[in-house]
Ligand SMILES: NC(=O)C1=CN([C@@H]2O[C@H](COP(=O)(O)OP(=O)(O)OC[C@H]3O[C@@H](n4cnc5c(N)ncnc54)[C@H](O)[C@@H]3O)[C@@H](O)[C@H]2O)C=CC1
């Protein structure tokens with residue numbers, strides 16, 4: 001069987017470039033095309049030429065249907081609006097949709113769930129093995145401790161990141177809430193400021209640092225009187241996210257329509 005064809009959305013972005021480089025050197029898949037935002041300077045060019053090298057035969061387009069219909073998977077680290085539109089297209093043409101985009105609203109997620117009735121969608125706020133393993137540890141620690149241990153999630157990212165809390169912080173917060181047997185919506189306390197009053201027992205706090213070129217760092221703190229447990233993940237290279245996404249694209253081949261995440265891909269359920 002031929003190696004599956006992959007379309008990378010947002011090929012000029014931080015994650016897009018990393019993904020294209022990895023796919024172009026992979027024996028397990030080939031780069032079937034790259035999409036970019038409408039009117040983007042790369043649209044209509046060959047990818048090799050757009051990146052300042054020799055032509056490599058990979059088209060860059062702002063008209064996704066032209067490449068998606070011929071591909072086996074789309075890898076998408078873009079914006080919520082672009083992701084929701086792509087999910088509809090993947091549902092129509094039967095292409096696996098791997099979603100890393102964060103900052104999705106409840107309405108966006110509802111739209112993705114509708115698309116997943118006919119599309120195979122794999123979505124995670126963090127595609128690294130380390131963070132997905134950490135979610136399991138956080139769930140286990142939260143289940144072992146009572147709410148005398150205050151839970152705070154602290155994340156740090158580069159200056160260009162546009163959403164907060166990060167998708168990873170929300171995954172970790174969800175895992176902590178699940179471990180405690182509560183709904184995150186009921187206990188979430190985001191970015192305190194001013195006269196906030198004393199901390200509510202059982203709250204799960206979120207704090208975001210933005211600066212420089214930080215790739216992604218997450219601490220989950222369980223703080224009680226007299227002791228503190230800190231579970232930490234540090235990403236120092238975006239390839240950990242990209243490799244997870246490529247694994248997901250291959251794993252999704254032949255899977256029935258539905259909503260999946262990296263725990264499914266990694267066999268960690
Ligand atoms: N789940 C995970 O493991 C990870 C998730 N992310 C998330 O991925 C997203 C992108 O992150 P970065 O690469 O740092 O951002 P970026 O801003 O560098 O790249 C986004 C790219 O998407 C393109 N784009 C926008 N609209 C588009 C459209 N309609 N069609 C095609 N392309 C379009 C932009 O032109 C840009 O090239 C963010 O939401 C970020 O939080 C980032 C890293 C890891």
Ligand SMILES: O=C(O)C1=N[C@H](C(=O)O)C[C@H](O)C1
Nearest residue numbers: 102125126161166167168216
């Ligand atoms: O925007 C980023 O860069 C990252 N986004 C993801 C998130 O929101 O958690 C994953 C990773 O931390 C990098």
